[in-house]
Every structure is written in C-alpha cells, then in structure tokens.
Amino acid sequence: MAGVKSTHKTDILIIGGGGAAAMAALEANRQGIKPILVCKDTFLGGATVQASGGTAIPFLPEDSPETFIADTLASGAFINNHVLVRVLAEEAREVFYGLEEEGFILDRSLPDEIRATKRSEGHSFLRSYADRRQTHGVVNFFKQRIFQEKIPLLEERIVLRLFAEEGRVQGALLFSLEKGEFEIISARVIIIATGGCGQLYSITTNSNCLTGDGYAFAFQAGAELLDMEMVQFLPFAFPYPSTIRGAIIGMCSLFGPKVRLYNGLGERYMMRYAPKKLEYATRDVVARANYLEIQEGRGTPQRTIIVDPTGNDKSLLKEYKDSSAVIYDMISETFGEKAGSWEAPFGAIPSQHFMMGGVKIDEYCHSSVGNLFCCGEASGGLHGANRLAGNALTEIYVFGKRAGREAVEQASITPLKHPHREIVRAEMNRMTTFLKNSDGVPPSQLKHELQKVMWNHVGIVRDGDGLKKALRKLNDLKRKLSRIYLKCKKRHWNRQMLEALELCLMIDTAELITTSAVCRQESRGSHYRRDFPEVDPNWLKNISLCKGQTGEIKVTTSSVS
Numbered sequence: 001m002a003g004v005k006s007t008h009k010t011d012i013l014i015i016g017g018g019g020a021a022a023m024a025a026l027e028a029n030r031q032g033i034k035p036i037l038v039c040k041d042t043f044l045g046g047a048t049v050q051a052s053g054g055t056a057i058p059f060l061p062e063d064s065p066e067t068f069i070a071d072t073l074a075s076g077a078f079i080n081n082h083v084l085v086r087v088l089a090e091e092a093r094e095v096f097y098g099l100e101e102e103g104f105i106l107d108r109s110l111p112d113e114i115r116a117t118k119r120s121e122g123h124s125f126l127r128s129y130a131d132r133r134q135t136h137g138v139v140n141f142f143k144q145r146i147f148q149e150k151i152p153l154l155e156e157r158i159v160l161r162l163f164a165e166e167g168r169v170q171g172a173l174l175f176s177l178e179k180g181e182f183e184i185i186s187a188r189v190i191i192i193a194t195g196g197c198g199q200l201y202s203i204t205t206n207s208n209c210l211t212g213d214g215y216a217f218a219f220q221a222g223a224e225l226l227d228m229e230m231v232q233f234l235p236f237a238f239p240y241p242s243t244i245r246g247a248i249i250g251m252c253s254l255f256g257p258k259v260r261l262y263n264g265l266g267e268r269y270m271m272r273y274a275p276k277k278l279e280y281a282t283r284d285v286v287a288r289a290n291y292l293e294i295q296e297g298r299g300t301p302q303r304t305i306i307v308d309p310t311g312n313d314k315s316l317l318k319e320y321k322d323s324s325a326v327i328y329d330m331i332s333e334t335f336g337e338k339a340g341s342w343e344a345p346f347g348a349i350p351s352q353h354f355m356m357g358g359v360k361i362d363e364y365c366h367s368s369v370g371n372l373f374c375c376g377e378a379s380g381g382l383h384g385a386n387r388l389a390g391n392a393l394t395e396i397y398v399f400g401k402r403a404g405r406e407a408v409e410q411a412s413i414t415p416l417k418h419p420h421r422e423i424v425r426a427e428m429n430r431m432t433t434f435l436k437n438s439d440g441v442p443p444s445q446l447k448h449e450l451q452k453v454m455w456n457h458v459g460i461v462r463d464g465d466g467l468k469k470a471l472r473k474l475n476d477l478k479r480k481l482s483r484i485y486l487k488c489k490k491r492h493w494n495r496q497m498l499e500a501l502e503l504c505l506m507i508d509t510a511e512l513i514t515t516s517a518v519c520r521q522e523s524r525g526s527h528y529r530r531d532f533p534e535v536d537p538n539w540l541k542n543i544s545l546c547k548g549q550t551g552e553i554k555v556t557t558s559s560v561s
Helices: 019-030 065-075 082-101 136-148 213-220 283-295 314-323 325-335 391-411 421-436 443-457 464-483 495-519
Strands: 004-015 036-038 108-110 157-165 168-176 181-192 231-237 248-250 260-262 305-308 346-355 358-360 372-374 541-547 553-559
Touching (some): 019 391, 082 391, 157 495, 231 283, 495 553
Parallel strands (some): 004 181
C-alpha cells in the first residue's frame, strides 16, 4: 500500500508503555500468546516510572476488603463502579504478592512484613506499601521480564486510529517516529493501556508522552467513555524553576503527621475547607483549597501556599525520607537542605495528576466495542470522582493481569481480519497535510493555547460560562489544525510531526472532558463548579459519552452500577 512501509500481524496488540501494558503483556504471554507492545516513548515509561506514592494493599490483619471497598467508594463520592471496586479490593493482595513469585523483590522491613510507613489520606488503615526504590524497583522488574520473555516491542510509535468494523476492532494505524513511516497492525484483540492526559494542562505531574491519545482513538472506534469530567489534581507540585514546574511533590501524608498548610497571610486555611480532617483531607479537597488560596490572592508573593513540616518529631524523618527519597532530594535542591530535613517550610502549587474517567469497562476489562479491552488509567469507573492514594498502582497490577488473561481467551476464538485500504489511505492523507503546508501555525503554539484553555476553564475550579467558552475555543483550535506548519520537513525523527499528530488527539480528548463537565451540574469529588458548589443527590449517576451517527458526541446519564 502506497505510503505504508511496514505491516504487522498479531493475536494481541497492547498499546502503551507503562505498568498496565507490561502487566497485561506478561499475563498474555504466560497464558500462551505473545503480544506486540506498541509504545509512544521508550519502554518502560508513562506514569508508572514517575509514581512516588505507595501501593494500596489491605494487608493488616485488622483490615479487610470490605473496609477497602468502603474507603474507595467514599473517596470516589459513590459514583464508582462497585463491581470494579470489589475486584480491586479482593484481588489486590494476591496479585501483589504474586509479583514476588514472578521474581520481583519486595522491599521488606522484616522477613514477613513489607514496608509500610504511613496511612494515606482517605484510608482507614495503614495500607501503603512504601518501596525505598519508589517505583524503580517494579519498573526494572517489568523491563527485565519483558526482555527475558522476548515480547516484541515497537517503540517510538504513536497510534493514530483503531480500525473497527461490524462492532469489533481489527487493527491500528501507527506512525513511526524513527522511520518516518506509517505502519498497520492487524490484530485479533487490542488492549488500550495508554495512561492519562496530563499534557492537556499547562501544569501537570505527567510526563510529556501522556497526551490522552487512548481516550480519543477509543471514542473514534465507537467505545463508550465514562465520567470524563473527573480529572484529579494533586495538592503539591514544584512551583519553580520552570524546568520542573508542576513536577510531583505529593500530599500531606508524605511530610509527617503534624504537617501544616499556611497561606501567605499566615493562616492555617484548611480549617475553612476541611475542619475535621484538615491537612489530611482527600487530595481533591486539599488541591482545590490550595488553588483557591492562590487564585484569590492569599498565596505567597511567589503565588504558592506554604507546606510546614517543622512541627514533626524529627525521629520520624528517616522513614519518610526513605520512602520518598527522590522527592526529598528535589526539595533540598530547590528549597534548601533545611526544607528537606523538616527544619524549614517550603512553597508548593497544585498540579494536574490523574484521570479517573476513561473507557468504560466491565470487570473483565471489556470495552463496549468487540475485542477491545482497556486497563490502567485509560479506563474509567473504578475510582469514581476521586482516586485514593496508592490505588493507581494497585489498579495496574489487578486489571493489567485481568486484561491480559481475558484477551488471550478472546483472541483464541477470533479470526484475523485486515483494515480496509480506503480507510487507511484517508487517514494517511489527513496526517500528511502537515508536511505540505508552506506556512501556518506551529503545533507548539496550538498546544500552548490548548493547555491554557484547559487549565483556566476546565481545571480545578469550573463554571458553566467558562466551560462553554472552552468548547468554543476548542472548536477554533480544531479549525486551525489544517493550518499546522512544520518547519522541519523530514519524515523521520520529526518531533514537530509527533506534536502535530498528538495535538489532533489531544483536542478530541479535551472536548470529551469539557462536554462531560458541562453536563454534570453539581460539585462532586474532583469536579468542582462555582455555579453548582454542592453535591446534588440527583446527580448520583455516571455520564457516558459515545460517538453519534454523524461523529458528534452523544451524552447519556445512567444510575451507578
């Protein structure tokens, strides 16, 4: 086919380069089918390698799956999918310890005890497995196992479109940054494990590759998406220097039991926002409080809030430092040694962190499209309106394994079909337009405009007028896509081309988030609207988005399952 230099065939295609994709790939391989892994970055990347928090496991004798379920539902403001929550709670311990049987060396305080140093916000018990390697230990384990098992890796490739016909997926169209070529993969089954969408926002903890691609091409393939308005913001991120602005610092539970938050006026402001839990309120409440204090002019001259750990017993410092060594080192480098040793306060800002919404799945990771599965942050329903600390890593282990196992079963009964040539050709023509333009707008400029719109109008605090303004601006950005101009005309290793291709998908995902946010006329969890500031019992429901007959976004609501 003209313009396509490479084609591939596989029983199972896994799209993503993080922990969920790795877990799914290893399980599929264990069940007898060797999948192909497609990564936009190098493997292993995404959010997994950046994670600094623990893994939430109900491992104490006095804890139970039922308590874990109750905590997760309460944090999610009760719009979580109850079946998914139960699967997570009941399988977390077994799947996690199963990693050790596969060769992952757990960080243990004693031979029969894993390390756990803190009770994170929203958890009734101490559940946070706190590895002193942070996630580098499990990342190295996944890398080693993927290479040992000789699972094929296609790196530096962006998936542009899934091909679906007769209600099931058939393959995907890719662009290889290395080769500068389009590629087609025919697959019996596809697993989406593309992670979140942090790069839609001007301030984010996420890596550059997390642009929300999976939500967009899943929607275009006909998949139903759930609660896309639920975007999580982390309370603390670095405010400066510009090279690390938005990078993860974390939450109050990383800085000792007597940590305090103050504004620029010296007020302990959490007494206004969460008088009972104060600094240990869930991350949506603390992030919103931090944002409002800064936006309403009560921040520091540097437009930050103040994190003060100086009231802690210094004998606790070592175990906290050990569990978040990289963060404490960065705090010392940025704010000084005293700030990293609980002897001085430091500044912080909130930052976009996680996506609770995503592709709607059942307990077996099936989407609403045949042979299309999803796991990890790209999926929706598990976390509801707000994710508990530690549940993201638990999710990738539990549902990554389920997705891999179920994909094998489905692939064994599915014939291999090939995408229609005219569909491929039309998509390729659209994408190569960027190289033909002799002038226009650079993709970096449109990306900056998109991030500004999302942060200002679809961010931590929202309102109806701002959301509608955002939709108008997103439509304007869509019209500007045809004017994208690439200064570099080479096809291979053209980062501008990658940015342009990403931007098409980013705008689609941004529109899904904004449309859903317009629909939910209440405040719940991470979704806060000034014009509807209270939780409305009539909105104890999920918002679903799917593609209409003419390509429009069709919005429906349903009772919580």
